[in-house]
Amino acid sequence: MKSISVTQLRTTAGVQAQLIDVRSTSEFASGHIPQAVNIPMDEIEGRLEDLAPGPLVLICQAGKRARMTAALLEPCGREIAILDGGTNAWVEAGLPLVRSVRARWSLERQVRLGAGLLTLTGAALSLTVDVRWAFLSAFAGLGLTFAGLTDFCPMAILLGKMPWNARSRCNLGNSSADVCKGAQ
Secondary structure, eight states, X not given: OEEEOHHHHHSHHXXXXXXXXXXXXXXXXXXXXXXXXXXXXXXXXGGGGGSOSSOEEEEOXXXXXXXXXXXXXXXXXXXXXXXXXXXXXXXXTTOOOXXXXXXXXXXXXXXXXXXXXXXXXXXXXXXXXXXXXXXXHHHHHHHXXXXXXXXXXXXXXXXXXXXXXXXEEEOTTSSSTTOEEEOO
């Protein structure tokens, strides 16, 4: 698998390639490389028509998901490069990111935190208050198992509707193009 450095991406090699960011939609919105297109890793096989002809540069946070996506695309016979160090390397080089929303945690990270807190709380309360609090930990485990088996996560849906996860939308009717409001 071919790799490309941040320096190479900024020169002629990057200009000729389509930049595909394979992170989740919320990760992409919280900061991505200019001109990158978001096609999350789990959607790439169903969105092959969205890929422009010619070389591709796959980007993720650090490189692991980009490599996994490249392996999925390998049978297509495309010219693919992975950005070494991903978005993290871009930021470390002092280069700007495009932000579609104010910085926030990815939805996946929020779900992990929520499930972890439920599990830890259930365990602590079952040891100190009443053994029946262990059912809270079991509930969190059941939810994670269900989400893993079905690829449907009610906690992620609920968290996605929280105000801190609302997308910003520019008020195009306003005379000033840079006035943005939170989504209603």
